[in-house]
Amino acid sequence: MFRTALRNVSAHKARLLMTAFAVMLGVTFITGSLVYGDSLHRAATAEATAGYERIAVDVAPDGPQAGGPAGIDARTVRTLAKLPGVAAAAGRVDGFAAVADRAGKLIGDGTSSQGGNFAPAADGKDPAYRFTEGSGPTGKDTIALDGTTAAKGGYRVGDTVRVGTDQGAASYTLNGIFRTDGTKLPSGGSLTLFTGATAQKLFLQAGRYQHVELTATPDTDVTRLLSRVESVLPKGTSAVTGARLAQIKANLATHDSDTMSQILVGFAAVALFVATFLISNTFTMLVARRTRELALMRAVGATRKQVRRILLVESLLVGAIASVTGLAVGTGVAGLLQALFAPADAPAAPLVLTPGTVIISLLAGTLLPMVAAWLPIRRAMAIPPVAALSTAEQTAPARAGSLRTGLSAALAVTGTVTVVYGALTTAKDARTVIGIGAALTLTGVIGLIPLLSRPFVTLLKPLLTRLAPVHGDLAARNTVRDPRRTGATATALAIALTLASGLSVLGASASQYLDRATTHALSADYVIKPAGGRQMTAATTEPLKKLPGATYSPLDQSTAYRLGGVSSVLTGVDPAHIGQLLRYDVIEGSLDNLAKGQIAVADFKADQAGWHVGQTLPLQRQNDKPGSVTIGAVYRADEQSDLMPSITAPDSLIARYDSAPTTHAILVATHGGPSRTALAAVTHALGDNPALTVLDQDGIRAQDSSGIGEQLNVFYALLSMALAIAALGIANTLAMSVLERRKEIGTLRALGLDRAGVTRMIRLEALLLGTLGATLGTVMGIFLGWALGRTLQQSVVGYELVLPWGRLGLGVVIALAGALLASFWPARRAARVDIPAAITAQ
Known part of the structure; x- marks a missing residue:
């Protein structure tokens, strides 16, 4: 059976190419997402914990000290420095410090603009910083900058730099440029070093430190050192080892990377779900084309179970080959994901391919084709061998689709009612109700698309026949010839457009609300805000x-x-x-x-x-x-x-x-x-x-809405993978349709239809499929966007539904353009059909 399945895959490799490519795309996406997440996780952990190996123990107050001076006094620092096993005790003061470039603009966004003190040891060096130019600050009017910030501002040693803090802004002379680790400089941030006295004046108070870093002498046991430190600490102060601090920082640093990884995996799952329809459609057509072959195998002694196994092994082979390819390509795509989504100043992340990623990717790519092919195979096995051998093409006996249609209609109605109820209710779990209703509605509509395709094509047929009388009529007839195939092809596109349209509606409505909420009540010319939300x-x-x-x-x-x-x-x-x-x-x-x-x-x-x-x-x-x-x-x-x-x-x-x-x-x-x-x-x-940003009303509007726009662009980019797979589905359906209709196309050519006419007919079929999927997806997206928006109206006064016709129209245009592009190869193949060979084909 395995040899037979292998020969069949080899014999039908051209027909299975699109299916394998769709599986490969889905596996590529999920592999890239997992590798990207693991790589970013490891890089963030490495950056956040870099440098803590030099800290044996860190001492800090337990919390704000009411009624007394803040921080740790210099006497405690001197006491700690004299303990056995302590090589050095460096008092640290940290705070907000924003650096301006030569044009006076803030470098960075202010959220990670840090300032600190240069704490030299007896040798005049601070082990936390490695200077590439100059040295640490030596007076109240001098500073040092990290290398990245100095490069962004175009600064060299000796230049004058404007720095803003919570105490105001001042100009300083740049005394040195340094490198440091994640304990001092967050990714994408800036770090300005002042002298100890200046930093205390700016960030705390004279003679006080926020925490103390202790380095140990060689061969010192850190646990014992921690006990000695705790024995001399004043009340309200505690100590922790550098290793424990590194663990805490690692947990905090990986939160954002974990969130992005989960979002990417979610969209990868959508892409694989869309690919399921392409795979199922392909195997439906392949099995239908091979009805006589399968019947002959049954007639010469093969059992139904054996034939089923052969077909399942074929799907397994296709999935395995596509999965291995997708795993390799996805690992490379992870580097592209880093370039797209990782911050510009994020640490370089070596690609991490874990055994878990390999197992998940291979399982998803091999099992998905088998699951998607099960129903077409089951239907084919229902055809009696004698009936299959008697004609050139047979289909599985259908029961008028009454059960499927009735169940799908019930799901669609139930889901719609559930969504409307969730939108109109004021319950706290309204969004959960809408989510359940949306799943039911989408499932029902997927089942009803074959039924809806005929009236939809009938509605568009007058327009097609007006544009191209003969070709439009042929395209319309061919589109509704197999409603299930048409429905499965349009479904993939509908799912992608549903998500894109729903996001567009929510994004446009939220943007308009934020615009009105932030500027409607404002009469002032300017709003002054601190950088970084401080x-x-x-x-x-x-x-x-x-x-x-x-x-x-x-x-x-x-x-x-x-x-x-x-x-x-x-x-x-x-x-x-x-x-x-x-x-x-x-x-x-x-x-x-x-x-x-x-x-x-x-x-x-x-x-x-x-x-x-x-x-x-x-x-x-x-x-x-x-x-x-x-x-x-x-x-x-x-x-x-x-x-x-x-x-x-x-x-x-x-x-x-x-x-x-x-x-x-x-x-x-x-x-x-x-x-x-x-x-x-x-x-x-x-x-x-x-450190202060002066915004007019346009600036406030742009600042408040920029986050929504950036998030939507990321989601649109991710959804493009589902759209690409949907386009492959259209190309595959048309290509298989051309193979099935080879004799018909040859007859049309013999009757006078030229190559351009055949090409036009196939392209019109693609546009009909694209229009069906885009229309259903856009309508469902608007409906779900309205429902989710209604839940916001309960808590957000002034939120109103906004239909972004431009974005919605652009989505439809992109879907139709993708369908048209997908038809090029099938149309070219149909136009080149050999007329004599096609007419005599069985």
């Missing part, structure tokens, strides 16, 4: 006092309040100017009451707590003495808005309870409105600080 201090607004004609107000957030027994966050504003900077849609009361020491509350907050204008509420922050405050206004607000506060309070009230509130944004209106001159004036007034 918080500012009240001192940041001081330079704006010197800006002529400017009106500004910080949004000072103060937490840990109990207002009317409800945990609350108060946002302090300048009562005199906030009405000119934010559009408050006041429902009840007046915003002028802020000047009287009263507060204004967002409608959703008032509804949740049952508050109203004129009500006096008890107010207490942490352990302060209790007080009270009166509600002076209620206004409409979006609970998800980044700018509009839930509780607006006068800054004088905040100052009474909180001496150091954090500021997440400063609103500024300039004299004469926004302009390049005004933007430059605001930036200069802030000290040309790279």
Whole structure:
């Protein structure tokens, strides 16, 4: 049986090529995803733990120290340095430090902009840093930069560098350029070294350190050293070994890589699912073409079980060959995935091919064809040998498809009702309900596509016959000749378009909501935000006092309040100017009451707590003495808005309870409105600080929506694999159809249909298949996008359904273009059919 299956695969290798290629693509994708994830995981672990081998023990406070000085004092550092087995004790101070390039722009995005202290040992070197140019900082006006940041900024030793911290911005002389490890410099970040005294002034306070790194002398037992360290530590301080720190850092560093790997594997599963339809369709056509051959085998003594085994072995061989090829190609594609998805400054990751990846890829690629081929083989075995030998082509007896059609219709209706129920309900598990309904609907529609193909083609037939009377009519008839084949081919395309359309609808709706939520309530010309999503201090607004004609107000957030027994966050504003900077849609009361020491509350907050204008509420922050405050206004607000506060309070009230509130944004209106001159004036007034970003409304809109656009582009790129497999399915179906209709095509040629006419007919068939799949996929995608969007409307005020006609149309155009490209080879093959040989074929 194995030899027979091997000969059959060799004899039908051209027909199985597309199937093998589809399996190979799916295995390539899943192999590349797994190899990429493992490689990135190992690289992130190596980077995060690099350098911890030099740290024997690390000492740090257990947490914030209330009522006392922060950090560890210099006396403790000296005590630790004198312990037996300690080679050196380096006190470390770390904080936020943003570096500007020569144009004054921030280098990086600010999320990993770090500053630290240079802590030289007795030999004048700090073991954490290896200098390639110059040396460490030697005075309060000097710094050192990591090599990557210096290269991005175009800096050399001796240049002047502008650096911004939470204490403001200043210019420093670059004294050295260094390399370091993952303990100090996160991937993609920047690191600025200051002298110890300067770093303490900027990030902590004089004479204090955030933690202490201890290096051990040779042959020192780290466990014993840890015990000696713990015996001399002051209260509220603890120690941990460098090995334990490395383990903690590794766990934190691999979270993002694990998430991306899971997303890629999910899309690889979609690609394999789409490939299932291509494989099943191919084996259906292959088995139908070989009905007489299989019947002859049965007639000469082969049992039904033996024939079934031969066909399953054929599918196994195809899957095995494709899997091995996909495994090899996928390993190489992992390098491409690193280039596409890994951050530009991410560490170089050697490709990691684990035994688990090999097993999963080979199993997926070999078992999938066998599962997909089972139903066509089972149907073929139902044909009696005598009936198969009596004609040139037989099909398995069908029962009018009533059971399949009825079950599919029931699933589609049940799924649709479930999705609608999930969309309209307010339950917390609404999205789970929608997910279950979507699976049922998709399954039902897949089963109904063969039934839907005939009326769909009938609907489009007048358009085809108007464009090409003869060729359009032939294409329409050929498309509906085998509804199951047409349905299986269109299904692959429909699945890909469903996902792409659904993502487009959700992305467009979310982008419009974010645009409205962030800019609708904004009257100010500019919003000042700290880089990297950090918080500012009240001192940041001081330079704006010197800006002529400017009106500004910080949004000072103060937490840990109990207002009317409800945990609350108060946002302090300048009562005199906030009405000119934010559009408050006041429902009840007046915003002028802020000047009287009263507060204004967002409608959703008032509804949740049952508050109203004129009500006096008890107010207490942490352990302060209790007080009270009166509600002076209620206004409409979006609970998800980044700018509009839930509780607006006068800054004088905040100052009474909180001496150091954090500021997440400063609103500024300039004299004469926004302009390049005004933007430059605001930036200069802030000290040309790279740690602060000055955004106009367009900048805010771009910043808030950029993340959604980037994520959608990644998902579209991943879905392109499913679209490619769907296009292969169309090409394979048409190619097999040409083989089945060889005699028919030869007869048409003999009757006068030229090669161009045959080519046009095949291409019109491809367009019909593409249109059917694209239409169903787009409709289902819009439906599911609407349903998921409805769940957001319950918690996101102002979210509305947006249909991105441009993106949806582009998806349909891409699908049709893919179908047309897929028809080139089958059309060319059909046009070159040998007329005499085709007419005499059996």
